[in-house]
Amino acid sequence: MSEEEKFEPRGTLALVFIFFTLFVLLYILNWIWLSGVWELS
Amino acid sequence: MDKDFRKCPITGFKIHLPAETLIKINGVTAIVALLIGGIMALLVALTRWETIHLLAPLDYYMFLTLHGWNMLGFWIIFFEVAILYFAGAVMLNNRLAAPKFGWLAYVLMLAGALITNITVLTNPAKNAIMFTSYVPLQAAPLYYLGVILFAVGALVAVLLFLATLYIAKKEKTYEGSLPLVVFGALAAAIIAVGTLLFGAVALAPTLLWSLGLTPTWDALSYRIIFWAFGHASQQINVTAMIAIWYLLAYLTVGGTTINEKFSRIAFVLYILFINIASAHHILVDPGVTTAWKIWNTSYAMYAAVLASLMHAFAVPGAIEVALRKKGYTRGLFEWLWKAPWSNPAFSALILSILTFGLLGGITGVLAGTEQLNIRVHNTISITGHFHGTVAAGTTLAFMGITYYVLPLIFRREVVAKTLAVYQPWFFGIGISMVSLGMMAAGLYGIPRRHADVTGFGGAPFAFDFDPTGFLFISIMGIGALLAAIGGALYCLIAVGTLLKGKKL
Amino acid sequence: MSVVPPERVWWTEKIPKEEKTWITIAIIWGIVMFIMMPLWHVVGKQNPSTESYTTTPAEFMKEADAFIAKYKVGAEKGVAVVEPPVGSDIYMVAQQWNWYPVLKLKKGATYRLHLSSLDMLHGFSLYPMSTNFMVVPNYDYVITITPTETGDYHVVCNEFCGLGHQMMVGKIIVE
Numbered sequence: 001m002s003e004e005e006k007f008e009p010r011g012t013l014a015l016v017f018i019f020f021t022l023f024v025l026l027y028i029l030n031w032i033w034l035s036g037v038w039e040l041s
Numbered sequence: 042m043d044k045d046f047r048k049c050p051i052t053g054f055k056i057h058l059p060a061e062t063l064i065k066i067n068g069v070t071a072i073v074a075l076l077i078g079g080i081m082a083l084l085v086a087l088t089r090w091e092t093i094h095l096l097a098p099l100d101y102y103m104f105l106t107l108h109g110w111n112m113l114g115f116w117i118i119f120f121e122v123a124i125l126y127f128a129g130a131v132m133l134n135n136r137l138a139a140p141k142f143g144w145l146a147y148v149l150m151l152a153g154a155l156i157t158n159i160t161v162l163t164n165p166a167k168n169a170i171m172f173t174s175y176v177p178l179q180a181a182p183l184y185y186l187g188v189i190l191f192a193v194g195a196l197v198a199v200l201l202f203l204a205t206l207y208i209a210k211k212e213k214t215y216e217g218s219l220p221l222v223v224f225g226a227l228a229a230a231i232i233a234v235g236t237l238l239f240g241a242v243a244l245a246p247t248l249l250w251s252l253g254l255t256p257t258w259d260a261l262s263y264r265i266i267f268w269a270f271g272h273a274s275q276q277i278n279v280t281a282m283i284a285i286w287y288l289l290a291y292l293t294v295g296g297t298t299i300n301e302k303f304s305r306i307a308f309v310l311y312i313l314f315i316n317i318a319s320a321h322h323i324l325v326d327p328g329v330t331t332a333w334k335i336w337n338t339s340y341a342m343y344a345a346v347l348a349s350l351m352h353a354f355a356v357p358g359a360i361e362v363a364l365r366k367k368g369y370t371r372g373l374f375e376w377l378w379k380a381p382w383s384n385p386a387f388s389a390l391i392l393s394i395l396t397f398g399l400l401g402g403i404t405g406v407l408a409g410t411e412q413l414n415i416r417v418h419n420t421i422s423i424t425g426h427f428h429g430t431v432a433a434g435t436t437l438a439f440m441g442i443t444y445y446v447l448p449l450i451f452r453r454e455v456v457a458k459t460l461a462v463y464q465p466w467f468f469g470i471g472i473s474m475v476s477l478g479m480m481a482a483g484l485y486g487i488p489r490r491h492a493d494v495t496g497f498g499g500a501p502f503a504f505d506f507d508p509t510g511f512l513f514i515s516i517m518g519i520g521a522l523l524a525a526i527g528g529a530l531y532c533l534i535a536v537g538t539l540l541k542g543k544k545l
Numbered sequence: 546m547s548v549v550p551p552e553r554v555w556w557t558e559k560i561p562k563e564e565k566t567w568i569t570i571a572i573i574w575g576i577v578m579f580i581m582m583p584l585w586h587v588v589g590k591q592n593p594s595t596e597s598y599t600t601t602p603a604e605f606m607k608e609a610d611a612f613i614a615k616y617k618v619g620a621e622k623g624v625a626v627v628e629p630p631v632g633s634d635i636y637m638v639a640q641q642w643n644w645y646p647v648l649k650l651k652k653g654a655t656y657r658l659h660l661s662s663l664d665m666l667h668g669f670s671l672y673p674m675s676t677n678f679m680v681v682p683n684y685d686y687v688i689t690i691t692p693t694e695t696g697d698y699h700v701v702c703n704e705f706c707g708l709g710h711q712m713m714v715g716k717i718i719v720e
Contacts, residue, residue, distance in 0.1 A: 006365060008362075012360075022399070023406075023574075026403055026407060031581075033416065038671075038690055038691060039690065039691035039693060040591045040592060041592050041594060102705070102708065132548060175666050177682065218550055218551055220549050221547035222547050259683065260683065264666075288547065288548065300561060301555040301558055302556055303560050324593060325678045327684040331592075331593070338582075354564065354567050359547075410578065411585075411592070415677060416674075417675070419668040419670060419703035420670065420675055420677065486674075486701065488670055488703035490704075490705045490710070491703065497711055498709070498712040500643075501622035501623065502622065502714040
């Protein structure tokens with residue numbers, strides 16, 4: 001691996017990817033939970 | 042060197058002594074506020090924990106109102122004022138523009154904090170109307186005066202900081218652009234000016250109304266203007282917290298942002314788009330249109346959320362790059378395992394980032410979605426959300442930086458170092474359990490700000506919540522005990538250091 | 546270093562590829578989240594009402610009392626129980642510190658629920674679904690509801706409204 005690449009924040013990239021996935025998952029889950037409620041408008 | 046300055050032997054900064062005194066007094070006052078707010082937190086948590094159900098309604102509402110003020114108001118803002126003076130004077134090798142105004146600010150803030158506490162403690166039946174003091178609920182005029190004095194004092198401190206930056210530029214105490222940490226502090230200060238003005242617009246007429254001088258004003262209008270002040274003030278806390286993240290990344294591992302432009306743009310986005318969040322308090326209110334709600338919670342692309350996501354990349358990235366440069370380059374995460382975890386400032390930093398992002402940030406965006414808000418508005422889930430952002434995130438960051446303030450500004454060696462290693466963990470894990478417990482309990486319909494969710498004071502249609510909700514409340518309760526230990530440790534270590542720490 | 550002025554003029558610095566990618570993903574996600582909100586109004590069945598009117602406590606109480614008088618079928622624990630016709634305008638009044646009347650509704654039927662307060666702000670929180678709306682004095686909030694399950698439902702006040710706040714519980718029965 002080149003000198004440059006050794007210092008790239010690859011771990012942070014992975015963590016941010018995990019975070020984002022969690023975000024999207026929770027987002028979708030919440031819409032599913034909302035759908036069980038009485039109909040409202 | 043000018044007799045008004047000393048040179049720091051560790052950092053090399055030229056420290057203006059009058060500024061340093063003001064940093065110290067605001068810092069100490071902040072910790073006293075945290076201690077008082079923390080005791081109240083425990084009382085409130087032990088009441089919501091139905092197994093114990095400690096306080097009767099009046100006392101619960103009283104301590105809840107003051108827990109809000111002492112934490113969200115006084116602890117956070119006294120500490121932020123100390124940060125502003127540090128950023129504007131110390132970090133720029135600069136003098137504080139007019140220390141006398143710093144003392145004026147302090148006296149106003151202290152008077153306001155004392156008056157607010159005393160009015161609620163001495164007449165809770167009238168004045169314990171929650172931190173939000175929603176019209177048509179009405180407190181005594183002295184209560185509003187206390188809040189206004191505190192806000193005016195804070196505004197004086199912010200203006201003093203801005204004047205200090207102006208002097209630094211004029212007297213060329215630094216070359217080029219402001220350091221990133223100071224840039225972040227400036228962003229917080231700019232937001233603060235607008236925020237405090239909104240606060241004045243919300244509270245001054247309310248004071249006049251409490252004096253009987255003006256008729257009541259519309260409950261919905263008050264809510265909208267209050268939250269223009271209220272959420273913007275949370276954005277001040279976020280901005281200040283992130284400025285501290287960059288500072289801690291530097292102090293703990295020598296890290297700096299991976300890209301100055303990237304981080305600074307993110308701070309500017311906060312300034313431009315803070316008021317987006319405020320509308321999300323009004324999502325299930327009558328009187329405003331769906332279009333208003335959707336536009337104002339997003340400005341069509343959640344620009345403030347974008348800014349947070351940018352910092353979420355830049356700050357851990359800064360830490361990682363710094364540690365990789367120290368030689369920890371194996372695999373994806375060697376830098377993380379080999380990081381200085383025995384430094385309480387470092388663990389506080391990481392816990393702050395994790396809790397703010399995962400517990401507070403995500404849930405904030407979810408709750409701020411128009412339709413999703415239906416399920417959580419005014420439940421204890423909301424309380425869980427903001428305990429993730431500010432009780433965990435911001436507070437942990439401020440606790441972390443204290444471990445540098447004590448030796449560098451107070452020039453005392455931190456006492457009880459072994460306990461200090463565990464302090465952020467007790468607090469961080471405890472407050473995370475509080476936050477998660479509350480968020481889950483709220484999904485079972487358990488309300489916030491409620492003194493009796495098992496008996497309803499003997500109401501005719503009293504019923505039983507799903508016991509699963511109470512299971513999560515118990516988790517909140519246990520977390521509260523852990524957090525109380527963590528908070529107490531922090532106060533003890535800080536005070537202990539000031540009194541008994543070896544002079545450096 | 547973030548504690549000293551940057552080495553070069555920061556706004557001329559280039560943003561690396563990874564950061565630009567992250568910004569792009571975040572912006573796209575933000576736009577997705579924005580679109581979900583108006584989209585749900587079209588495809589979803591749960592949305593905050595956009596229908597509200599200004600009113601006064603006296604006016605609202607008059608309308609509610611007329612509604613109760615017309616459709617009252619009994620009382621439970623001293624509170625009137627009202628069984629309105631399907632599709633009608635129904636009322637629930639919030640005041641320190643109770644909700645009235647008790648509503649008896651039909652599963653699958655749609656009603657226009659009018660919510661307002663005679664004094665302070667209150668919070669309409671329907672248990673067990675945890676459906677929450679603000680109840681504001683001088684505003685008549687009209688929510689079109691369709692109960693989807695039978696059972697006894699409770700209405701908890703979740704906006705602090707004074708020292709008796711914890712005593713405010715209402716009831717809705719769905720048959």
